[in-house]
Amino acid sequence: MTIQDYATYIAGLPRVLVAAAALFRDAAGRVLLVEPNYREGWALPGGTVESDAGETPRQGARRETLEETGLDVGLGPLLVVDWVPPGPVRDRPPLVAYLYDGGVLDTDQLKSIRLQEEELLSWRLVEPADLAEHLSGSLGRRVAVALDVLARGGGPAELEDGHRVG
Secondary structure, three states, X not given: OOHHHHHHHHHXXXXXXXXXXXXXXXXXXXXXXXXXXXXXXXXXXXXXXOHHHOOOHHHHHHHHHHHHHOOOOOOOOEEEEEEEOOOOHHHXXXXXXXXXXXXXXXXXXXXXXXXXXXXXXXXXXXXXHHHHHOOOHHHHHHHHHHHHHHHHOOOOEEEEOOEEOO
């Protein structure tokens, strides 16, 4: 196989989006959510990994968190990796979503949150019992599993569309 043949082969492989986010809590255990202005509902701080630029999922989660909230926090362990099948919206390709432990934010960190106005409308802290009202589909399931991983300890959970596998 020539270099050109290999390049053609690579260019023809299926595409997968990679996203990464951080799960932040406050001292009371509430979860930090952000409200995007480009779609309905709530989300976690995070976004698309710039893998073409050599960015890792952990780096992407930290960069996106800083851009969106102004928080520059070293992330803890990986809690969940989730394979989300292709979506009907804009023919989205499959997504691999990484979710890291952002830790517990203190009062000063919460007061320092500065939203990226180009993408976000607001933020709030939500009780774990109320997360299903704010996070739908695989994201809601992913966060519930991540909270379970934090509560029980252990390694990261493998998910498919927000459901445990393996």
